Amino acid sequence: MKIYTIRDIAQQAGVSVTTVSRVLNGRPDVSKETQAKVRKVMAECHFVGNANARGLKQADQAIIAVIIRGRNNPFLAALAEEMLLCDPAGKAALVPEYIDEQDDEFLCALNLLHRRRVAGLIFVGSRIDSRCEVLADVNLPMVFATVSTLNTPMERAASVSMDDRKMACAAVGELLRRGHEHIAVFGGSRSGQDSLALRALGVQDAFLNAGVPFEEDRYVLTRFTLQDAYSAALNYFQRRPDTTAAFCMSDTAALGVMRALCDLNMRVPEDVSVMGVDGIEIGRYTTPRLSTIVQPVKEIARQSVQVLSDMMKNHSPARHVTVEAQVEMRESVL
Amino acid sequence: MKIYTIRDIAQQAGVSVTTVSRVLNGRPDVSKETQAKVRKVMAECHFVGNANARGLKQADQAIIAVIIRGRNNPFLAALAEEMLLCDPAGKAALVPEYIDEQDDEFLCALNLLHRRRVAGLIFVGSRIDSRCEVLADVNLPMVFATVSTLNTPMERAASVSMDDRKMACAAVGELLRRGHEHIAVFGGSRSGQDSLALRALGVQDAFLNAGVPFEEDRYVLTRFTLQDAYSAALNYFQRRPDTTAAFCMSDTAALGVMRALCDLNMRVPEDVSVMGVDGIEIGRYTTPRLSTIVQPVKEIARQSVQVLSDMMKNHSPARHVTVEAQVEMRESVL
DNA sequence: GTGAAAGCGCTAACAG
DNA sequence: CTGTTAGCGCTTTCAC
Numbered sequence: 082m083k084i085y086t087i088r089d090i091a092q093q094a095g096v097s098v099t100t101v102s103r104v105l106n107g108r109p110d111v112s113k114e115t116q117a118k119v120r121k122v123m124a125e126c127h128f129v130g131n132a133n134a135r136g137l138k139q140a141d142q143a144i145i146a147v148i149i150r151g152r153n154n155p156f157l158a159a160l161a162e163e164m165l166l167c168d169p170a171g172k173a174a175l176v177p178e179y180i181d182e183q184d185d186e187f188l189c190a191l192n193l194l195h196r197r198r199v200a201g202l203i204f205v206g207s208r209i210d211s212r213c214e215v216l217a218d219v220n221l222p223m224v225f226a227t228v229s230t231l232n233t234p235m236e237r238a239a240s241v242s243m244d245d246r247k248m249a250c251a252a253v254g255e256l257l258r259r260g261h262e263h264i265a266v267f268g269g270s271r272s273g274q275d276s277l278a279l280r281a282l283g284v285q286d287a288f289l290n291a292g293v294p295f296e297e298d299r300y301v302l303t304r305f306t307l308q309d310a311y312s313a314a315l316n317y318f319q320r321r322p323d324t325t326a327a328f329c330m331s332d333t334a335a336l337g338v339m340r341a342l343c344d345l346n347m348r349v350p351e352d353v354s355v356m357g358v359d360g361i362e363i364g365r366y367t368t369p370r371l372s373t374i375v376q377p378v379k380e381i382a383r384q385s386v387q388v389l390s391d392m393m394k395n396h397s398p399a400r401h402v403t404v405e406a407q408v409e410m411r412e413s414v415l
Numbered sequence: 416m417k418i419y420t421i422r423d424i425a426q427q428a429g430v431s432v433t434t435v436s437r438v439l440n441g442r443p444d445v446s447k448e449t450q451a452k453v454r455k456v457m458a459e460c461h462f463v464g465n466a467n468a469r470g471l472k473q474a475d476q477a478i479i480a481v482i483i484r485g486r487n488n489p490f491l492a493a494l495a496e497e498m499l500l501c502d503p504a505g506k507a508a509l510v511p512e513y514i515d516e517q518d519d520e521f522l523c524a525l526n527l528l529h530r531r532r533v534a535g536l537i538f539v540g541s542r543i544d545s546r547c548e549v550l551a552d553v554n555l556p557m558v559f560a561t562v563s564t565l566n567t568p569m570e571r572a573a574s575v576s577m578d579d580r581k582m583a584c585a586a587v588g589e590l591l592r593r594g595h596e597h598i599a600v601f602g603g604s605r606s607g608q609d610s611l612a613l614r615a616l617g618v619q620d621a622f623l624n625a626g627v628p629f630e631e632d633r634y635v636l637t638r639f640t641l642q643d644a645y646s647a648a649l650n651y652f653q654r655r656p657d658t659t660a661a662f663c664m665s666d667t668a669a670l671g672v673m674r675a676l677c678d679l680n681m682r683v684p685e686d687v688s689v690m691g692v693d694g695i696e697i698g699r700y701t702t703p704r705l706s707t708i709v710q711p712v713k714e715i716a717r718q719s720v721q722v723l724s725d726m727m728k729n730h731s732p733a734r735h736v737t738v739e740a741q742v743e744m745r746e747s748v749l
Numbered sequence: 750g751t752g753a754a755a756g757c758g759c760t761a762a763c764a765g
Numbered sequence: 766c767t768g769t770t771a772g773c774g775c776t777t778t779c780a781c
Contacts, residue, residue: 082552084529086774097752102776112750129529133470134774137757152496155489162486177513195418195463215461218416307700340700366641366674368702420758431768436760446766468758471773 085126094122105130136197143393145175145201146193151182154305156332156359156376157206160226163382164203175203175386187215194219201389208275209233222392224399226385227376228276231401239392239399241384243406245276248374249283250290252356252408253328257291259415261326261354265299265317267310267338268330280330280358299324303334310337318345318353325353326414332357332364332373339367339413350415360409369412380404419460428456439464470531477727479509479535479720480527485516488639490666490693490710491540494560497716498537509537509720521549528553535723542609543567556726558733560719561710562610565735573726573733575718577740579610582708583617584624586690586742587662591625593749595660595688599633599651601644601672602664614664614692633658637668644671652679652687659687660748666691666698666707673701673747684749694743703746714738 083089087105091098096115103111104119111119122128136144149161161177168175176197180189186207193199202223209228213235216223223238230240256264266284269277281300288295299321303313310329314337318324322345329335335357339349349355349369357364360375384402391397421439425432430449437445438453445453456462470478483495495511502509510531514523520541527533536557543562547569550557557572564574590598600618603611615634622629633655637647644663648671652658656679663669669691673683683689683703691698694709718736725731 082554084532087776088774098775099752099777100750103751106776110750115750127525127529129526131471131532131774132530133467133532134757135776136467137465137471137759137774138776139757152492158486158492179511191461192463195461196466198418198465198467220416307696311700336697336700340702343702362641363670363697366645366670368674368677421760422758432759433761433768433770434766437767440760444766449766465758468773469760471758471775472760473773 085128087130090119090122090126090128093126094119143174143200144197145203145389145393146190146197146199147175147177147203147205148186148189148193148207149177149179149205150184150186151206152179154182154206154331154333155361155363156378157227159361160378160382161205163378164205164226164386167383167386185212187212190223191215191219194221201393203385203389204228204238208273208277209235210273210275222389222399224385224389224392226381229279229401229403230399233274237399239388239401241381241388241402241404242276243374243376243381244403245279246283246286248406248408249280249328249330249358250286251283252358252374253284253287254290255408255410256326256328256354256356256414257287257293259354262293263296263299263321263324263326265301265321265324265327266330267301267303267313267327267334269302269305271300277330284328305331305334307333307337307340310334311341314338314341315345318342318347322347327353327355329355329357332359332361332371335371335373335413336363336367339369339371350413354414356414360407365411367413372411372414373409375407375409377404377406417460419462421462421464424453424456424460424462427460428453477508477535478531478533479537479723479727480524480531480533481509481511481537481539482520482523482527482541483511483513483539484518484520485540486513488516488540488665488667489695489697490712491561493695494712494716495539497712498539498560498720501717501720519546521546524557525549525553528555535727537719537723538562542607542611543569544607544609556723556733558719558723558726560715563613563735563737564733567608571733573722573735575715575722575736575738576610577708577710577715578737579613580617580620582740582742583614583662583664583692584620585617586692586708587618587621588624589742589744590660590662590688590690590748591621591627593688596627597630597633597655597658597660599635599655599658599661600664601635601637601647601661601668603636603639605634611664618662639665639668641667641671641674644668645675646671648672648675649678652676652681656681661687661689663689663691666693666695666705669705669707669747670697670701673703673705684747688748690748694741699745701747706745706748707743709741709743711738711740 087101091101204225225240229242230238271281301317303309357373364371421435425435538559559574563576564572605615635651637643691707694707698705
């Protein structure tokens, strides 16, 4: 099967390569007849054009890299998917780059910059820490989705996120209001200024508001995988069976925690209430259904793309958008 | 921030572009000193090389497209991820292309062929049906993962899969052996020759072997999403509460079915046993843990890449590899 | 409205 | 071991 080039098409249509190129790019300055003729030949040959050649020429092309850190994270995957749907008219302007949670998204960005000459960057599920220094002298439009860059070293980048601190406070506040005092928190590192650190702060706020002291040793450090959260919970609840509620900073972690409780013969929610964060789909189908903070995936996606477009097209300054999330109490909390 | 070209590097290192190119591609024919010098400059500039230019030149390059149909399918996602790990030494030879379950993977392949000049194709989670005709005169090495192309129109393509028919038979056979006679089957279209059709055949085999008649109206047609399976199950079990077991042709569907049963006040497994297929991770953490047919993800991934490599390098004929899967009875079956 | 020609950044002969 | 040179397929001035 032959792969045709623009030259083949030109020849078969009896026009020049320039004309074919123009048709390919939807330029207006081609006569209707010529256009029709060329299109016909292109269709017959399944011609699509070589992306490499095109990209080589149009180095200034508006291609946007979407870097998703953590492919096995259903929340981020859903968010990324939603973003790709914002891709205006299949212009293939958004190219996803899935990387491992262990990988360095900033190095990846730098790499992409050189490798693909991207003109804009969206980070999905990034942490903001010192690693970001490698982007110090990169002044491309960038936006961070799900984490605020306000008051961080990346402030010149835009961001779209929920108010992590407020929402964590609201969720834990509700737990406290329902009479839970011995609340375990399954979270990540509290240093830095990313969403996890903010959520930890929100937890503190909630305890402060309620006038209940937070016992430090109820903060359980864990990675947000089923396995890790499961192990962490198994370990924790054996030590502290007096706990009546768990606030987990991700739904995936919450699912692992729920299973651990079950294996310890503790019932959810009768013995221990469990909350997650994110609002992934499976949480609506587990038994019991998982209570959580539902992030507005579609809106975060839409706004992220919007903000970046503005920066690229109109040189708008970096905005920091806060979207509204929702504490949703389902069956896993009493 | 400047983006350097191979020429800039050459200049700064005081060598020719060819030499830089050679270093970039890890050719052996460059002296240690020159190499070190060039590498140093490259590192300083974060030089990575322009993928477009490279791809343009090496049209014959061994770049393999991995087409994953159904991003929200955790099983396929895990499989694809595993494949990418087979990528020999980060040669970036495997490029993933995630498409929607509704999209046409064959059209996508054709497109990729032109757009990126791929030299090989791996289909992950494809159905084999008449749409595949568009690839009729494409004779690139191709392999289908998780579905056998034996006795199908795509026979000239290689395939790596479990014996769907045998495994479905084994799973349902075990259900029958445990005394279940009224077994519902949540599956897909039975026309065609893809894995779903084969599994349906396997179900028939099991009933035949057991001498139990299979009641046609217990075959429930559903898409394999949580929502669809949930609705289908809700609907089905209200009509047929006499059912004591459900065989679902995907774990995701099984999870939806389990939740539906719960909402109908039927207990799993006490009232109804539930089985899935695939062996996705979350199935080990649900309550009850999901019984399933565990597909050997790593092996399917490894073999798929292997078989394709063989075809590309040694022009080996298309092989049809069958991998061993495992019926794993966990808590959801009595 | 259309075409000729000059590269985009890189690789691969082909010489030395 | 290293450099010179001719394109890969496409877009884009600049003429006509």
